[in-house]
Amino acid sequence: MSTKPSERIVVFVTPAQKLAISNTADGLGISVSELMRRAVLNFNATSEQIKVAGIVDRLRAPKTPDALNVALRHVAEKAAAREAKAAAVNAAVNAAAAQKAAALAKPPKAESTPESDESTEPGDTDAGASITGGHSK
DSSP: OOOOOOOOOOOOOOHHHHHHHHHHHHHHTSOHHHHHHHHHHTOOOOHHHHHHHHHHHHHHSOOSOOHHHHHHHHHHHHHHHHHHHHHHHHHHHHHHHHHHHHHHHSOOOOOOOTTTOOOOOTTOOOTTBOTTSOBOO
16 A cells, blocks of 8 residues: 655755756656655664764855855945945035025125224123113213
8 A cells, every 4th residue: 555645844955956856866767756755764874974964064165255245245335335425426416505505595794884883802891881781870
């Protein structure tokens, strides 16, 4: 009596591993699922062999930066530089516009006449004037 498989186990593999597994299954004339079942059921590794395999995988990990990550980082840096430059240009344009608007908003200075030009030097006080503008006796 044969029982049809009905349970699923999801296994994550790299694209290269997937291709190798698919090619192996095709070469044997069986499905990937059947290949995986046979491989697991015939696998008699000890815990030490599993530990060693894990160490080997870590040692084989690439030490150099991934070329795609390097390229993406380079593009991101260029984009950030462009955005910073655009922000600086916008800030300069906005500052110039604000200065121009402020200059246009100022009323023209009234020309001073000799009678109204009564300026006082710092420290000069009118000892006889009160806060209310009257004169003290």
